[in-house]
Amino acid sequence: MRTRFERLKDKYPYYNDTFDFEERINLVMKKLKLFDKFRLLSGRRFSFWLTKPIRRLKIPSLGMTDGPNGVAFHSSFKKNTKFPNSKCLSSTWNRELAKEYGIAVAKEVRASKRHILLAPGINIDRTPMNGRTFEYFSEDPYLTREIGSPFVEGLQSQRIGACLKHYAANNQETNRFKINSQVDERVLHEIYLRAFRDIVLRSNPWVIMGSYNKINGVSGCSNKELLRDTLMSKWGFNGYVVTDWFATRGITQPENCIKAGLSLEMPKSIVYKMNQLRKAYKQGKFTIEELDDVVRRLLRVLFYVGLFDNPESIPPGERNTPEIQSVAKRIAEEGIILLKNEKEMLPLDIGEVKTIAVLGPNKNKKFGKLLYGGSAAVVPPFEITPEEGLMKKLEGKVEFTEDRMIADYCIVFAGLDHSRGKDCESLDRDNFELPEDQIQLIKETVNINPNTIVVLLNGSPVPMIQWIDNVPVIIEAWYPGMEGGSVIADVLFGDINPSGKLPITFPKELNDSPAHKSEKTFPGDGENVLYEEGLFVGYRHFDQQQIEPQFSFGYGLSYTTFEYSNLKLVKNLISKGRPVTISVDLTNTGERAGSEIVQLYISANESPIVRPPKELKNFAKVHLEPGETKTVDLRVSISDLIYYDSRIHTWTYGLGTYTVRIGSSSQEIKFETLVACKP
Numbered sequence: 001m002r003t004r005f006e007r008l009k010d011k012y013p014y015y016n017d018t019f020d021f022e023e024r025i026n027l028v029m030k031k032l033k034l035f036d037k038f039r040l041l042s043g044r045r046f047s048f049w050l051t052k053p054i055r056r057l058k059i060p061s062l063g064m065t066d067g068p069n070g071v072a073f074h075s076s077f078k079k080n081t082k083f084p085n086s087k088c089l090s091s092t093w094n095r096e097l098a099k100e101y102g103i104a105v106a107k108e109v110r111a112s113k114r115h116i117l118l119a120p121g122i123n124i125d126r127t128p129m130n131g132r133t134f135e136y137f138s139e140d141p142y143l144t145r146e147i148g149s150p151f152v153e154g155l156q157s158q159r160i161g162a163c164l165k166h167y168a169a170n171n172q173e174t175n176r177f178k179i180n181s182q183v184d185e186r187v188l189h190e191i192y193l194r195a196f197r198d199i200v201l202r203s204n205p206w207v208i209m210g211s212y213n214k215i216n217g218v219s220g221c222s223n224k225e226l227l228r229d230t231l232m233s234k235w236g237f238n239g240y241v242v243t244d245w246f247a248t249r250g251i252t253q254p255e256n257c258i259k260a261g262l263s264l265e266m267p268k269s270i271v272y273k274m275n276q277l278r279k280a281y282k283q284g285k286f287t288i289e290e291l292d293d294v295v296r297r298l299l300r301v302l303f304y305v306g307l308f309d310n311p312e313s314i315p316p317g318e319r320n321t322p323e324i325q326s327v328a329k330r331i332a333e334e335g336i337i338l339l340k341n342e343k344e345m346l347p348l349d350i351g352e353v354k355t356i357a358v359l360g361p362n363k364n365k366k367f368g369k370l371l372y373g374g375s376a377a378v379v380p381p382f383e384i385t386p387e388e389g390l391m392k393k394l395e396g397k398v399e400f401t402e403d404r405m406i407a408d409y410c411i412v413f414a415g416l417d418h419s420r421g422k423d424c425e426s427l428d429r430d431n432f433e434l435p436e437d438q439i440q441l442i443k444e445t446v447n448i449n450p451n452t453i454v455v456l457l458n459g460s461p462v463p464m465i466q467w468i469d470n471v472p473v474i475i476e477a478w479y480p481g482m483e484g485g486s487v488i489a490d491v492l493f494g495d496i497n498p499s500g501k502l503p504i505t506f507p508k509e510l511n512d513s514p515a516h517k518s519e520k521t522f523p524g525d526g527e528n529v530l531y532e533e534g535l536f537v538g539y540r541h542f543d544q545q546q547i548e549p550q551f552s553f554g555y556g557l558s559y560t561t562f563e564y565s566n567l568k569l570v571k572n573l574i575s576k577g578r579p580v581t582i583s584v585d586l587t588n589t590g591e592r593a594g595s596e597i598v599q600l601y602i603s604a605n606e607s608p609i610v611r612p613p614k615e616l617k618n619f620a621k622v623h624l625e626p627g628e629t630k631t632v633d634l635r636v637s638i639s640d641l642i643y644y645d646s647r648i649h650t651w652t653y654g655l656g657t658y659t660v661r662i663g664s665s666s667q668e669i670k671f672e673t674l675v676a677c678k679p
């Protein structure tokens, strides 16, 4: 008996998987009538996540699903693994793990009968008040790309498409459908587009999502300069652009979207309505070549994800397996950050601790609920809360008490959650402070019992100035996913040695951070938001203004100690095609095995134009046994020195000397040296 696939192959030559994709796309294109092409440009009515099939030609629907923290219930209708949030992933600074995450989540996308994951979210953190900070990686374009690229590669290795979002300068939720981000050309390229560019160039993501907001007056979904001219012509993107859901509401002319290169309007036709398209086409407002290009791009991805291939040749899906859950667990293990550990109070000794008091609103909160926080919400089959994790670990060994006075240690689980006005899509945070009752709880607890540990569960920075001096131990656990409670217990009791480092600066107060000079710079006047801080976003701003943050970018402690020695630079001349390698010896000088993230920052010394004081350009995560030493090699090449020159509208680099700094965070620099860039 011939299989369904074989029968399709006999009748429709584009099902013949011995031809290459472009040839097969040509074959489909030849069969499409004008109205088929129009049909393909918008989502299937009432489905919300699918493209329209063309049954006559056996062109199936392509299925999409949210989102950045795992496969969302609202778009897959299935319970799936709730991974730690994106900030937790980027705090691991672990490229391989990001790839494993991509592979693991791809299996669940496939098992959910979807083909595209609407992730990663790679917008740059401009303000900690952005309600979606928890969905994004970092304030730094380099770290964003280093985590984003392997994630995309992992996903796509399973023939599941990545969708980079939200393109571009989508940095706040206030007035998100109409706000116009007013950004200077150089800043746009160096800060807000850089990670998109680099990930497109390196990892060829198959889909890009156009943003709700306007960029310098033009919507993300009809922005010819950003889509057609930059993304497609300059960077060579060959996949399709999809709107953010309903993002075309304010657009009236379909030709603007087609000319810009927008292939797919989701979740249904608004500007790409059949009659509107027909009329505009008849009036010559767009050409058949322009139309064919956007259709072809969409079809290309249908081929990439395997919709026309023998199903047996497609990597299989699975969900909620121990292997996938173990990836979620490892991200939490490596992403949790030890921020403060006075007198080495941690790790606690399970043999010595007799009683603990577990407090705080987040000790038993479950974060994996339908749409809790918006489109990134995932509903997992189970979720271990911090208190459950501790109870499981300490059962029969340590007593739990409510009496803070008699407890050996008090552990306060504070932070935010995904309710409106906190870490939540569609509106920004309503307050930078932790809720007042939490501040009181922390202050009161540490007053009663100096052995107080604060564990924060949140997705965006919170200030600590009111209580930090009195609290000896602080852990940033982010939203650590469905296995998070056990991991936190393992960190507290030393089975896991924390190694995460901050991917975002924690300011002491909101006014210290870059976007908060005035209402005009955040959240704008309802129409425009001015990116007046320019290049000085995140640590670039704190460095330039010499403001001391609460915790700097790249910072994080360990239960062991590391010593940096023996900085070596074999040659100090750098030129095109000739990178330099800086090496440093790293020794674990403590008594526990642990991992350190060695960071490399660059500053231009004789630049013809203003450059940030320093910029992250490389890092290595190194695991060391006690007493062990390893040599860490970090490369710097010309592409690490480039800046965007708006006079010639492209990237360039300056000759002269550059200072290379090696450190354990952006502020803890261990060595610096000079390299010279020659023609």
Ligand code: BGC
Residues within 6 Å of the ligand: 066, 067, 118, 165, 244, 245, 375
């Ligand atoms: C969000 C996107 C999401 C889409 C589909 C939008 O509101 O901005 O990030 O992928 O909805 O749920």
